[in-house]
Amino acid sequence: MKKGCPFGTHRVIEPQGVLPQPANRIDNDMAIYDNEILIDVQTLNIDSASFTQIKEEAGGNIEKIKAIMKKIVETKGKHQNPVTGSGGMLIGRVEKIGPALEGKCPLKVGDKIATLVSLSLTPLKIDEIHEVRKDIDQVDIQGKAILFESGIYAVIPEDLPENLALSVLDVAGAPAQTAKLVKPGDTVMVIGGAGKSGMLCLYEAKKRAGITGKVICLTHSEKSIKRVQEAQLADEYIVADATNAVEVMEKVKRVTDGQMADIVINCVNVPNTEMASILAAKDDGLIYFFSMATNFTKAALGAEGVGRDTTMIMGNGYTKGHAEIALQIMRESEPLRKVYEELYA
């Protein structure tokens, strides 16, 4: 059996020297290397940007969607949309575990897992497409995939509905990082606190900041702030446009008696909110940018422009134990679980 690199570089066909994600084509032969896991795939969760593009290209026709998806995998060895560059994730059962992983990896054959690394780097073979669920970006297939040694995954819990687990796992990095960053007594502000990742962050922030802390939720619409208020996820609620830095600063000043936030967590899905995040934080505060719409230069030059010594952390989607931390919230919080079941599951 061949020995593999932990990152899967042994599967890169073209161009040589890069990692599987930026590669144009990877080897999707389903004979595993010694440190790989073979997965019997059940469902592909296509990234929303990617699936929207495919649907448009197919004019909504199911058979055309299937053909486009098959073509992508045949050409690239992975389901990486050539237009959007993005992937998604998959669910399946462990079929084979490479011998080099024995004792290192807690999985066993038959476990049902969700891969938490992108499909844009995962070797995949589609034998047949059974069903396309257009409205929720899910596609049931018969096929196989490979998980690399460095690839992250979560075992699907028995006690939670599968779709609920999936939607929570999608944003698991945010609440787990919140849990690690927030200390008792902190004033924490979540920008975009009514969203899928934002609500989980609010919950963790309140738990960690405790009775001596203060948790502030900022969202754009009155409608979504109501949802968060009903679930009692924060101590203070602000409705504001996060692209308006001055408005946000003034409102945060009011609810913090001019002290501002120790930690700002940015969970919005729109660009140009870097400056509001910076001005909402204390001078020696910390900002965690989970939003993928964050622009590096705007944040770096923005903080310098107003002479702020803020620490700004880029939202790595992964942190140890992130799946467990995020799923646990669904068990602990009755009201939050209700909201998630209604909205996302």
Added chain:
Amino acid sequence: MKKGCPFGTHRVIEPQGVLPQPANRIDNDMAIYDNEILIDVQTLNIDSASFTQIKEEAGGNIEKIKAIMKKIVETKGKHQNPVTGSGGMLIGRVEKIGPALEGKCPLKVGDKIATLVSLSLTPLKIDEIHEVRKDIDQVDIQGKAILFESGIYAVIPEDLPENLALSVLDVAGAPAQTAKLVKPGDTVMVIGGAGKSGMLCLYEAKKRAGITGKVICLTHSEKSIKRVQEAQLADEYIVADATNAVEVMEKVKRVTDGQMADIVINCVNVPNTEMASILAAKDDGLIYFFSMATNFTKAALGAEGVGRDTTMIMGNGYTKGHAEIALQIMRESEPLRKVYEELYA
């Protein structure tokens, strides 16, 4: 006298509600508000990307360069290049200090300072352009500028040549952050360690990591690694292409006995080096991205894609005391000062 906002929003003319930097036009009337500082400007240091564009547009003609610069300031009230969006910095003497700053600001009238906030947000008036020094992006003028309350600056030291001080101040954030992040015993790797910011980071890293630590310098060319070796700035030297993540990882593995770096400081001036930075760091390591070529999404998804729990910090150009820390290096290190005088002053 009118009361001003610390960030200068009172000077924004168009569009309303934004900060001075993203504004299209700001008020450059030189009657100061109560919390502003009036500067008698001596020299503008135009940002290199901006000046290159202006020179090209002017076909290298000095009078045309002058005309373009004057036009920018007349239109926008600040020297923000409409093509590149960038500014630069300025040197001048303090002419007036707003009464609200009394006791708060250590400056006195007559002090010679360099502003460390961008010209892209600084109200400026040019009366005359005396000299354009095309090769070093400097322009001597007669004119005035305004520094906001939140604006950062450095007093030009008496004991260092002005151009030396300026080139060090340009990248002062990087060594100051290095000084704050590195602890005794750390293995620190500086990617782009032979550059203007990189060498200062190496010096601070060696000082803080101490005899039990290890400092690694990575650059692209054999030529520049020699310069760093002669000045003895690091413990280990690597020549590699930082856009090749796998090559970098293998070479760092070799010089760290497979341990990898506790802290990676990215000071390159080219894109696509996020992945090399991630793979060079330990799983629980820290990466400081000072390079403005850093892409947020590539870093965030890159770390997730290889299952790394790395903390990634965005290089805020400012941190408390950054000017003092950076200038002090020029006093402490004879060999480094020689290199800087040769290359940049």
